[in-house]
Amino acid sequence: MSNPISSRCAACKYLRRRCPQDCIFSPYFPSNDPQRFAYVHRIYGASNVGKLLQQLPERARSEATESLYYEALCRIQDPVYGCAGIVSWLQQQIHDVESEIAKTQAEITVFLNSTVNISEPNTQYSRTNEQGMENLTNKHKEPLQ
């Protein structure tokens, strides 16, 4: 038993075949969005997509289809790096921001140290005085790592 010609899913329309009632593609590739299947098919191939979906539990197939579509779109827009290019860019972002954080925390340490060094040695704010450490005000913080 197959769906009427008029209600074939986008995949079966594209592949020019009958759309069975249990078509693996039809819940995820509605006929009103033909480009979605076209992109996924172009990058992965209908057969590979079908196999992948069949290996997943039904509750996961919608998300899997969305991610396949996203990756296909990335690959079409960037045929050399695809989605991996975005991963690489994000990794670089993480590296840059971590460096900036380390630099900023080092500056904070310098500021705090300069504040302590300005104080008289026998005051309660002396860092070398263990007793003094207990008397520090709440505003003093441990040097950041």
Place this chain on the structure above:
Amino acid sequence: MGGNSPCASCKLLRRRCTKDCIFAPYFPSDDPHRFAIVHKVFGASNVSKMLQELPVHQRVDAVNSLVYEANARVRDPVYGCVGAISYLQNQVAQLQMQLAVAQAEILCIQVQQEPVIMPTSSQLAATIDGTDEKSAFLLHNNLPAQYLNFASSSNVTHESLKRESFFGHDMVS
């Protein structure tokens, strides 16, 4: 490459490896897993078409990125590479918040040391307002931002994503 030693692709596909085999430079016979995984996810025919559409000097990077994506998809069949992107975006957002807090702290310390000089509202805004480069990048590339909220399957190791590189050199030193 061809002759006596078929490339990994031709071995797997059980065909003759010709001198102008499009796969041979990128799928040497000593690493059969590399082609196997790309073939499993994308299909040899699709990979061949993709490579043919690219100039020769870009094919190495293209193959490396396809291998990376194929590996990601095998590790996480539901979200693939997109799961990694989602995770890394969250990391970037958290780190940017940490940076904003640290920069605001420096401003506070400076204000305490020089109480006469008050930071201008634009200075405060500059430390707190993190430039949302991610969204700008994604929108510039017409990539749907709605896909950024993917979770990852439970068996993905996230820490390695920060350092994993597919270009043969560390993107993150």
